[in-house]
Every structure is written in C-alpha cells, then in structure tokens.
Amino acid sequence: MRFQLIAAAAAAFALSGCGVIYHSPTVQSGATDSSQVRVMPITAENALLANQVDYQPRSLPAVFSQYAGGGxxxxxxxxxxxxxxxxxxxxxxxxxxxxxxxxGPYRIGVGDVLLLATQTAGSTVEELSGLLAAQNRRQGYTVQDDGVIAIPDVGRVGVAGLTLEEAEAELFRRLVENQIDPTFSLEIAEFNSxxxxxxxxxxxxxxxxxxxxxxxxxxxxxxxxxxxxxxxxxxxxxxxxxxxxxxxxxxxxxxxxxxxxxxxxxxxxxxxxxxxxxxxxxxxxxxxxxxxxxxxxxxxxxxxxxxxxxxxxxxxxxxxxxxxxxxxxxxGVERDYVYLTGEVRRQSRFALPFGHSASLADALFDNAGGLSTTFADVRQIYVLRGSPDPREFSGVTAWQLDASNAANLLLATRFELRPNDVVFVSEQPVTRWNRTISQIIPTLGLADTATDIGN
Structure with missing residues (x-):
C-alpha cells in the first residue's frame, strides 16, 4: 500500500507538471486566443512608465470640504x-x-486691525542691499467679534485683551506649532476698539x-x-x-x-x-x-x-x-476598483480611495484580501492592465514584481494602480503539487493509508 501511495504521488507529480490533472491560472506571455500578453518587470523606470497612464481619482462630494464658516x-x-x-x-x-x-499698556480689542509682516525668500544680494525688507509680505487682520484673528495655515488666534508684546508671544507659539518660520513683525495699523x-x-x-x-x-x-x-x-x-x-x-x-x-x-x-x-x-x-x-x-x-x-x-x-x-x-456611490485574485487571502476587489491614488503595496497588504505568504509565489506577482478603451482587448501588459528580494517591495509602493487592474499572485510549485495530491488520493481510495503514513 505504501508503494501504491508513492507511485500515485509520482504519477500525480508528473501529471500536474504537464497540466493533465490540475489546472491553475498562470500568466503566459505571447499571443493567446483573445489578446497579446506582454510581461514587463516592475523596475523603477517601468514604474514611472506605468504611472503615466492618465487617471483622475474620484473626489468626495464638495460637502466634505465645506465648513459652516464664521460669517x-x-x-x-x-x-x-x-x-x-x-x-x-x-x-x-x-x-x-x-x-x-x-x-497701563494698550490692550488689543475688537475692531483693531493688526498688520502682520512675514519674510519672503530673498537672495544674499538682496539681504546685503537692504531690499529684503521691502519684499516682506504684509497682511492686515481685523480682530473679530470673538476676539480672534484668522491667519491662513495658522488658524484662529485669540488676541483680544492682550498687549502687543503678549500677542507677539502667542503668535510666535502658534507659528512654531504649525512648523512655520516664526520670523515676523506685528503692529497695530488701526485703533478702533x-x-x-x-x-x-x-x-x-x-x-x-x-x-x-x-x-x-x-x-x-x-x-x-x-x-x-x-x-x-x-x-x-x-x-x-x-x-x-x-x-x-x-x-x-x-x-x-x-x-x-x-x-x-x-x-x-x-x-x-x-x-x-x-x-x-x-x-x-x-x-x-x-x-x-x-x-x-x-x-x-x-x-x-x-x-x-x-x-x-x-x-x-x-x-x-x-x-x-x-x-x-x-x-449607491460610483467607485473605481482593482481586483485581487490568485494566492491572496480572499478573492476580492480593492476600492481605490477618494482624492488620491493607491499603490500596489496598498492592495497587497490590505487587511481584507492581501498577499498570502504561505501559498504565494512571491516571484510572480502581476498587475494585469488592459487598454483604457473598453472597446479594445487586443493587448494586455502584465507588470511583474519579483519580491523574492524583499527590497523590491519598495517598488510596490511606487507602482500606482489604475481602475480595473487585476492583481494576480501565482502559486508556489509545491502548492500546486500538494493540491494535485489532495485531489488524487481520495480518488484512489488511499486516504486512510496517507493518514497512517502521516502518523
């Protein structure tokens, strides 16, 4: 019986190799019945080439970028x-x-206009000639009814009730918090309070x-x-x-x-x-x-x-x-998708995000259906991309990532996905052989023997 099991395994290995018993999806270059497949390795240069495919990510509705405003x-x-x-x-x-x-010292009040001057970039010649001061960006801000001034990239800064020196200290702190050059001058341009x-x-x-x-x-x-x-x-x-x-x-x-x-x-x-x-x-x-x-x-x-x-x-x-x-x-919201198949944790579709593009790494390491490291052949990770014109199906480019060298995974972070891309991960050779054996042994009635040998 043991001999029969070994003979069956050898036969299964041979038959699986020629594709008689077990068929699994693979990427084959050259002409097929329906299209011409071209395999391209993912390199730094090829990633730039693939990313040139025009794509405008879908945007969230404008309501998500609007705010009630101060009026x-x-x-x-x-x-x-x-x-x-x-x-x-x-x-x-x-x-x-x-x-x-x-x-005491003057305290800023509602209605006062503060003049904020910040430096702009200048050359050394301008600095030496004293022209830089003339290039300072000067902007006036009126103290609103709630005692604040609204400064772009900084936000709302409360200044009412502060002396000019205290207001400068508060503004300096807020600029530093927002990682903005805190070189500025502040003065009161209009006294209205x-x-x-x-x-x-x-x-x-x-x-x-x-x-x-x-x-x-x-x-x-x-x-x-x-x-x-x-x-x-x-x-x-x-x-x-x-x-x-x-x-x-x-x-x-x-x-x-x-x-x-x-x-x-x-x-x-x-x-x-x-x-x-x-x-x-x-x-x-x-x-x-x-x-x-x-x-x-x-x-x-x-x-x-x-x-x-x-x-x-x-x-x-x-x-x-x-x-x-x-x-x-x-x-009910129209989305763009990428489809994951082959040796991934779950055959699924990966939704491209709103407002920005997604990379191959985003899809491979997604929690829902990412890469299965147990059964996947990391040398054969493909992004299958057809013509952007849905009426054409004459050519398919298979962008191949060889992740046997883990450093190449960095390329996956630079390779941008496009709508309707198919991410296919091939199986390990031993995985194909194990699956063939698992289908032949029950057919020959050797399941109990295989269990005894395993024990």
Missing amino acids: SLRGAGALPEPVFEPEQNPGQLNVRIPPAVNP KKVSIGGAVSKPTVAPITLTPLFLDAALAAAGGVTASDLDYASVRIYRAGTLYQIPLSELYARTGLRRVQLVDGDSVFVDTEYDLEQAQSYFEEQIQLAQFKQSSRQAALAELDTEISIRRASLQEQRENFDRRFEYG
Whole structure:
C-alpha cells in the first residue's frame, strides 16, 4: 500500500507538471486566443512608465470640504448724527477734575486691525542691499467679534485683551506649532476698539481713538478742531466717565497747564458746553449712552443671528454627509476598483480611495484580501492592465514584481494602480503539487493509508 501511495504521488507529480490533472491560472506571455500578453518587470523606470497612464481619482462630494464658516456681523447700520444746539446762559462754574488714571499698556480689542509682516525668500544680494525688507509680505487682520484673528495655515488666534508684546508671544507659539518660520513683525495699523467722543462747541465733533500713546484732554480737543466758544466766562469742558460728571471751566483750562493734561480713557465723553446748567450737556451724554447701548444690543442681536445661521449651516452639511454615507453603505456611490485574485487571502476587489491614488503595496497588504505568504509565489506577482478603451482587448501588459528580494517591495509602493487592474499572485510549485495530491488520493481510495503514513 505504501508503494501504491508513492507511485500515485509520482504519477500525480508528473501529471500536474504537464497540466493533465490540475489546472491553475498562470500568466503566459505571447499571443493567446483573445489578446497579446506582454510581461514587463516592475523596475523603477517601468514604474514611472506605468504611472503615466492618465487617471483622475474620484473626489468626495464638495460637502466634505465645506465648513459652516464664521460669517460676518451685519451690524446696526449708520448711527444718527449727534445733536448740538448752541445757547448762551450766564452762570458760575466750579472745577471738578476727573481722578488720575493709569490704564497701563494698550490692550488689543475688537475692531483693531493688526498688520502682520512675514519674510519672503530673498537672495544674499538682496539681504546685503537692504531690499529684503521691502519684499516682506504684509497682511492686515481685523480682530473679530470673538476676539480672534484668522491667519491662513495658522488658524484662529485669540488676541483680544492682550498687549502687543503678549500677542507677539502667542503668535510666535502658534507659528512654531504649525512648523512655520516664526520670523515676523506685528503692529497695530488701526485703533478702533477704544474711543473718546468729543462734541459741543468744537469745530468738528468727532470720535478720537485711543492708541499706544495716552490721549490727553488738549489732544482730544485739538482732534475736534479746537474750541469755538467765544465767551470763556460761561463755557466749560464737561467730561462724563463711568456715571460721574466732571467739569473744567475754559478760563481755568487755559490758565492752568496741568488741567490740559487730564488723561482720557476708553468710553469717556467730552462736551464743550456754553451753558451754566447741564441740560445741553446732559442731552449729549444721554445720546452717547443710548448710542453705546444701541451698538451693544445690535452686536448681541447680530451675534445671536450669526450663531443661528452657523447652526443651520452645520446641520445642513451634516445631513448631506449622512446622506452620502447611507448611499455609500448601500452601494449607491460610483467607485473605481482593482481586483485581487490568485494566492491572496480572499478573492476580492480593492476600492481605490477618494482624492488620491493607491499603490500596489496598498492592495497587497490590505487587511481584507492581501498577499498570502504561505501559498504565494512571491516571484510572480502581476498587475494585469488592459487598454483604457473598453472597446479594445487586443493587448494586455502584465507588470511583474519579483519580491523574492524583499527590497523590491519598495517598488510596490511606487507602482500606482489604475481602475480595473487585476492583481494576480501565482502559486508556489509545491502548492500546486500538494493540491494535485489532495485531489488524487481520495480518488484512489488511499486516504486512510496517507493518514497512517502521516502518523
């Protein structure tokens, strides 16, 4: 019986070699019944040649690259002009000076415009000639309502409430985090967050910004074109600050230098009055308070509207993405595939990814149906590629990867797959022989003997 088993095995080996008993798929070069097969080894040069086949990966729907966005506040529109009706009334005034203040260094606020200058690439000659500074890229950024500025490649950086030095430190940190050259300069181009209003008997009622340098009373009056009151005996400068009213008669203001150096702070209102009583100044200050409240309520309403709008946008984007996911789950999304066959873990198709190409290595080492190292002949890994024209089937190129040298697997990472490629992995010779034996032995009734010999 043992002799019969050995004889059967020898016969099976011979028959399998000539392909009489067991047939397995192979790649044969030359002319076949339906096409001309050309075998090309995968080398670095041939990988570049194969990758020249034009292919545009499918893209995800645009909804996956969209975001709700921050939008912009619509604002409250144009504000009414201040009311001023000059009158003359005699009277006597007392001096009430605001307390000294020390607001500290300027802190960036909403509405300020920051100017960021970053270096551009320049030659050594430009650097030596001093031309590089002129080539700096300068971009202005407005501090938004939530206190941030949005910088490309960096993101949203919170700067409201920071001094210029603190803002530079924060920006330096964010640039380093994003691996961007942290060589830059930062300055405030427009001061819009802190203001003092000046009205009354002045040439040009205005709103003066508070900048890096302190704003004093004489400078504020000069910004409004100067005082136009002709009778200094009954004129005064009234300052409204945080619910308290202060006044300085013009005669005292011009006589005492120190009074002209009263430092003003954000939110102050200055009114040059020609009346003894406070009715005219009171009307002006009430108007400024109402304007401030109007701005604040309008800002809050705009923020609430913006939040609602962003929520609606996000819900819409999320719904569209979920609809795509459901279509994808049920096979309703058109995809490009590569087909894996031969000695792989599972005969399957490999979906080419959205937005970028996939390599032969991606398919071979895929968890679902990748390379079977037990039965595969790693010398014969093929990518079968036909003509891109579906009406033509006259030629097939079999790109062969010999992975017996593991270093050649690097070539698999550079070989790009195309739609409808067939990745075929041939079987080991001993695998073909084992499969032939496994089919012959039951036919000859030698299964029990083969089991005894194995034991």
